[in-house]
Amino acid sequence: MGFQAVKADGIHESAWVKDNAQVLNQTTINQIDHLNKTSLKKIKGHPQLAVITLNGLPNGESSIEDYVHDQMKKLGIGQKGWNNGMLLVIDTKDHVNRLEVGTGLEAALPDGAKSSLVNEKIQQAFQQHDYNLGVSQLTNQVYQYLAVHQSEISQPNNVNDSQSATPGIEDNSAAAVLQRNKTSVAFILFLAICFGLVGFAVAKLVFPKLWNRDQHTLVQQRFAKTGITDDQLLKSLNQFVTDELQQNQSFNIRHLSNPEWWYLLNSLHLKQPISLAQNPKLEMEKGNPLYQQQLISSQTLVSYQTQLQQRKQANLQVVAQAAQQYAVQHHFPGDVNQFVNDTVRQIAQLTWFGLPATTAEFQTSLQNALEISLADATLHYQIDNDASLRAKMKRAGIHNPDQYINDLSDEQKKRFVTNGLVNTALLLGALSLLSHSNSDWHDDNFPPFGGGFGGDSGFDASDFGSGFGGSGDDDGGGFNF
Structure with a gap:
């Protein structure tokens, strides 16, 4: 298996998981292993799913799309000849992830289906750094979706329904003898x-x-x-x-x-x-x-809960002041007070909000939340106050611009906004690509709406499972959180 190499200290690994960011617990890792060993064996072609977590892309990798594509080629996920591997990569540092699938699963699991699987609950789990919940629910939903749509999985011409992980069956094998004797x-x-x-x-x-x-x-x-x-x-x-x-x-x-x-x-x-x-x-x-590794009294718990509420109340002031400064520094064109109030209300719902405001994780999470909140507010402000932009979006097929903005991922929103200004050329360019979805080149040139694809992909069976053999495009689809 590809992940059965020498483990670095503190890295959680299994045959199907490489937890470089150390955010997954053993229950989640075991669940993914069980999914491959048992559940996915019930699906046509026996597809395989692997998960990698990163704390930032490795040196030399320019984007998560390139990294996932390279890993798919290197690890050879999926059954030989079927091209039915799936690889989920989560970058906790840059707050993005991507699901890449082999060509054999493109019809059953297209980009639109992958995006719909990442529902609001999963997005919230990732945003709140609860990667175990997000990965667990996402991998389960991928399996359930394939179970319903497995008739759409492409089957190689030279592979029978009964063939799975074995590279091939010899003529004198038990299966061949039984095939010749129908009785x-x-x-x-x-x-x-x-x-x-x-x-x-x-x-x-x-x-x-x-x-x-x-x-x-x-x-x-x-x-x-x-x-x-x-x-x-x-x-x-x-x-x-x-x-x-x-x-x-x-x-x-x-x-x-x-x-x-x-x-x-x-x-x-x-x-x-x-x-x-x-x-x-x-x-x-x-x-x-x-x-704590001891039984505590109810008074101890009540004291903590009181301190936590006091800390959250103090954090409200910290967030409000930071939002005010952030809006001014980045020239937010709308009502700053309304922006501050909305941002405080949104952040107060996040799990990390109860951390001491001086901790590094609080400051990092606050900075990311401010970026997302400003981008979202700026996009809505621009759409509400620019009739020309609304008209252009309508011509591109977007009849509800506000809903369209709400449906964008956080990373997409940040790409469209710089220093409080909407990059309308980039936004309209994205809409143009959506309206011409039959063009293949946009997969590489516009990451928010597609994924990379490559060429030949012959793999050794010992790389990962029984190998991801054959040749063709490894077209994939990405989603961000």
């Missing part, structure tokens, strides 16, 4: 269905019970190591695990990190709402005592 094939299929039904029934009855027992045994062992002798807390913990397993049989107590484990114990101990999807690192940076 044997029918009989074996009948036996396989019978055994499968029996096995499925047994698994449905036995496996959940064994898995539940295993999880509760792990709970007992892990709880014993804490030295806590609160029987009621242990009872609540077991009930929580039972409830989780009823909703999600893949829940595994092993996958909880140490902070998540203590958060769970403290939440049950104090009867607090539980959300294991939140970012432990961010919460710990806020000073949330629920993540």
